[in-house]
Amino acid sequence: MQSLPRIMTGVAASVAVGLCLAGGVAAQQKEVMIGGQCDRTGPTQIVGVVICPAIQDYIDLVNSKGGVEGYKIKYNELDNEYKVPPAVEEYQRQKQEGAVSMMIYGTPQAQALNQKLQEDKIPGTSPGFGISASADGARYPYLFPVAATYWSQGAAAIQFIKDKLGGSLKGKKIAYVYYDNPAGHEPLPILEDLQKTEGFELRSFAVPPPGLEMGAQVLDITQRYRPDFVIDHLFGRSPSVAIKEYKRAGYPLSKVLGLVWASAEADIDAAGGWQVAEGYHTMSFAGVGDDYPVRQEIKAMYKAQGKEPPKAMDDTVMYNRGLLIAALHVEAIRNALKANGGKPPTGEDVKKGFEQIHDFTLGGLVPPLNVTAADHEGGGWVQIYTVKGGKFVKETDWIHAYPELVAAAVKKAE
Amino acid sequence: MFHRESGVFKTSYAADMALYPLPIAKWAVAAFAGLFIVIVPLALDEYYVSILDLILIAVIGALGLNVLVGYTGQISIGHGAFMSVGAYTAANLVVHLGAPFWITIPAGGLMAALIGGVVGIPSLRIKGIYLAIATLAAQLIIEWTINHVPAISGGVQASIQVPRPSLFGTQLKSQTQLYLFLMFFVVLAVVGTSNLVRSRIGRAFIAVRDQDIAAEIIGINIFRYKLIAFAISSFYAGVTGVLYTYYLGIANYEQFQINVSIDYLAMIIIGGLGSILGSIFGAIFVTLLPIVTRWFLEAFGGLIFSQADLANIIPNLRLLLFGALIIFFLVVEPEGFNRLWRNIRNYFRVWPFSY
Numbered sequence: 223m224q225s226l227p228r229i230m231t232g233v234a235a236s237v238a239v240g241l242c243l244a245g246g247v248a249a250q251q252k253e254v255m256i257g258g259q260c261d262r263t264g265p266t267q268i269v270g271v272v273i274c275p276a277i278q279d280y281i282d283l284v285n286s287k288g289g290v291e292g293y294k295i296k297y298n299e300l301d302n303e304y305k306v307p308p309a310v311e312e313y314q315r316q317k318q319e320g321a322v323s324m325m326i327y328g329t330p331q332a333q334a335l336n337q338k339l340q341e342d343k344i345p346g347t348s349p350g351f352g353i354s355a356s357a358d359g360a361r362y363p364y365l366f367p368v369a370a371t372y373w374s375q376g377a378a379a380i381q382f383i384k385d386k387l388g389g390s391l392k393g394k395k396i397a398y399v400y401y402d403n404p405a406g407h408e409p410l411p412i413l414e415d416l417q418k419t420e421g422f423e424l425r426s427f428a429v430p431p432p433g434l435e436m437g438a439q440v441l442d443i444t445q446r447y448r449p450d451f452v453i454d455h456l457f458g459r460s461p462s463v464a465i466k467e468y469k470r471a472g473y474p475l476s477k478v479l480g481l482v483w484a485s486a487e488a489d490i491d492a493a494g495g496w497q498v499a500e501g502y503h504t505m506s507f508a509g510v511g512d513d514y515p516v517r518q519e520i521k522a523m524y525k526a527q528g529k530e531p532p533k534a535m536d537d538t539v540m541y542n543r544g545l546l547i548a549a550l551h552v553e554a555i556r557n558a559l560k561a562n563g564g565k566p567p568t569g570e571d572v573k574k575g576f577e578q579i580h581d582f583t584l585g586g587l588v589p590p591l592n593v594t595a596a597d598h599e600g601g602g603w604v605q606i607y608t609v610k611g612g613k614f615v616k617e618t619d620w621i622h623a624y625p626e627l628v629a630a631a632v633k634k635a636e
Numbered sequence: 637m638f639h640r641e642s643g644v645f646k647t648s649y650a651a652d653m654a655l656y657p658l659p660i661a662k663w664a665v666a667a668f669a670g671l672f673i674v675i676v677p678l679a680l681d682e683y684y685v686s687i688l689d690l691i692l693i694a695v696i697g698a699l700g701l702n703v704l705v706g707y708t709g710q711i712s713i714g715h716g717a718f719m720s721v722g723a724y725t726a727a728n729l730v731v732h733l734g735a736p737f738w739i740t741i742p743a744g745g746l747m748a749a750l751i752g753g754v755v756g757i758p759s760l761r762i763k764g765i766y767l768a769i770a771t772l773a774a775q776l777i778i779e780w781t782i783n784h785v786p787a788i789s790g791g792v793q794a795s796i797q798v799p800r801p802s803l804f805g806t807q808l809k810s811q812t813q814l815y816l817f818l819m820f821f822v823v824l825a826v827v828g829t830s831n832l833v834r835s836r837i838g839r840a841f842i843a844v845r846d847q848d849i850a851a852e853i854i855g856i857n858i859f860r861y862k863l864i865a866f867a868i869s870s871f872y873a874g875v876t877g878v879l880y881t882y883y884l885g886i887a888n889y890e891q892f893q894i895n896v897s898i899d900y901l902a903m904i905i906i907g908g909l910g911s912i913l914g915s916i917f918g919a920i921f922v923t924l925l926p927i928v929t930r931w932f933l934e935a936f937g938g939l940i941f942s943q944a945d946l947a948n949i950i951p952n953l954r955l956l957l958f959g960a961l962i963i964f965f966l967v968v969e970p971e972g973f974n975r976l977w978r979n980i981r982n983y984f985r986v987w988p989f990s991y
Contacts, residue, residue, distance in 0.1 A: 305895070307880075310883075330888050333795050333886045334884040337886070404795065404888075404890065408792055
């Protein structure tokens with residue numbers, strides 16, 4: 223009893239000290255700030271633990287080479303455990319600290335922050351997830367999906383399957399296995415549209431989150447429906463469960479394509495290794511593998527500091543996506559600085575910077591994006607890789623499939 | 637709330653039921669109202685106001701859940717879903733009918749109250765942990781329904797964009813405007829709850845909580861009062877959902893999943909069951925703790941860990957600290973912050989001449 227006030231005073235004092243120190247972060251000269259949300263904890267941890275360090279590494283690399291047009295990049299990564307209210311708090315904090323572009327992490331977060339981005343005129347990216355309709359720059363002026371949206375991914379999947387099955391999908395059966403949440407539903411309208419024009423049969427199989435138990439669905443697909451191809455749109459731990467179950471059911475993995483969040487090295491490892499997953503196809507919106515100059519530069523940067531490159535680099539699929547996200551932000555800032563003659567850029571400048579990104583490939587890691595004021599997706603490019611002999615082998619170059627159909631869907635979305 | 641008296645001198649029921657036992661209590665409340673309604677929004681930076689906004693929304697939800705759990709002794713793990721009911725009701729009204737907030741907020745609350753009342757029906761037959769499972773089922777059913785019925789969810793993405801509320805022709809955009817907007821409803825909720833629990837209904841709730849068979853014997857219609865408790869509590873939850881929708885500009889059921897229900901339960905357990913001040917303390921604690929632990933780790937983490945590791949350590953350590961602090965405060969005072977606060981007050985009441 224007697225010690226209670228003392229405990230409370232102690233807690234209050236330490237909180238107050240923390241407040242002062244946190245508030246005392248002063249902006250320095252010649253700095254441009256990117257606000258980063260990236261979840262190393264929470265349900266998407268498996269992705270975040272690789273993507274987040276990659277973003278950090280790229281920013282460090284840029285700064286170690288002298289920054290952008292004389293400006294250092296300040297990057298502040300905050301984790302919100304994939305929850306929406308903390309994401310709002312973090313956004314406000316980064317805005318207060320002067321961020322001129324924001325990396326948003328997660329579909330509900332992108333939707334919740336979209337309106338704030340517009341009000342505050344700060345561009346935000348939602349690569350590989352988020353609202354497919356936000357490819358429309360007129361309706362979503364400050365949200366940049368940048369990488370292929372779920373609609374483009376669905377279209378590319380059908381294109382790939384069509385090529386695999388000999389150029390025609392007439393009378394073929396395709397199974398769509400999806401995580402039963404809004405992100406999982408998102409490609410469905412595109413697949414249904416394509417079903418009409420291409421004449422294949424589509425059946426969708428929902429996997430309730432968290433998707434760790436899908437024996438029934440896989441048996442249903444492989445024994446009863448017997449499709450010619452399967453599209454896996456799964457997240458987190460569930461892609462590896464799916465691979466295991468297909469294997470157990472004796473379904474050839476060479477007839478399975480995983481969309482972008484079912485495609486990492488970690489999924490293959492969790493499924494039991496590369497031999498198990500032999501033949502499995504994956505989709506990626508950034509280059510996969512180690513053969514990119516930027517990765518060598520990062521390794522050299524670590525070597526110069528006398529350190530080993532981080533383990534996260536081994537998961538090339540997600541790591542390279544982190545590099546892509548960071549590189550596009552830096553490139554947008556570069557464009558902004560070039561356009562306004564080196565003045566400290568505002569959010570609007572960086573937005574215009576994003577809209578000028580073209581012919582920026584980072585040694586083949588980034589697709590031939592062409593972001594414009596009208597098209598914030600930049601084309602919706604993906605590559606397909608196949609598990610072959612212990613690694614991902616590139617199956618197709620950058621494809622963007624059925625662009626008219628996807629564009630029509632974007633236009634139609636109200 | 638903030639007063640010291642030297643003893644109990646009440647001689648009438650009216651005095652016992654008075655909201656302000658001493659004049660100083662009234663002044664203290666007025667001073668606090670002035671501080672939080674006038675000075676805080678003017679003095680604080682937008683970022684801190686935005687944190688307060690999140691706390692204000694949480695206060696309403698926590699108050700509502702406390703009416704059910706703390707005052708009536710029923711449990712609900714479905715409050716996240718009731719919030720989504722309010723959110724989607726309001727969003728659909730705004731999008732299809734262009735309804736203003738003074739219609740959508742009560743409408744969202746009433747719809748949630750209706751569904752909460754239905755979910756409360758099993759509470760007549762089952763209690764405790766069994767009732768928890770029944771409400772958990774409600775959470776999952778509501779989530780599934782929203783996810784699969786486009787008429788409610790507005791399409792496959794299950795999210796409906798809602799413009800910010802307008803008052804007298806101006807749209808409430810800035811954090812400070814939204815703060816005052818939310819504060820209005822928090823004041824309503826606090827005043828409403830404090831009057832509810834002193835009323836006949838509130839006393840019936842407490843009787844049901846303490847011993848429902850005894851309550852039935854003294855003539856309380858248990859079925860009625862349990863359902864009323866569920867309905868009132870869900871009404872608050874629905875309003876919370878509508879306010880989230882207006883605050884974020886979007887209704888999306890992924891913001892109201894089971895972890896939200898658990899968070900709100902944590903708020904009232906940490907804050908103090910069956911107390912209004914406790915709900916407020918709990919909402920503040922659960923919302924602020926992750927933020928403050930991060931500030932703390934950012935400020936002092938560099939002393940122990942290298943800057944490069946810090947990015948990886950902060951989010952994980954934050955989770956550990958969050959859990960550890962909850963355990964710590966519950967061990968220090970199992971009855972929550974409200975009790976802790978009363979202990980401090982009682983200590984200072986006779987300070988420095990303790991007896």
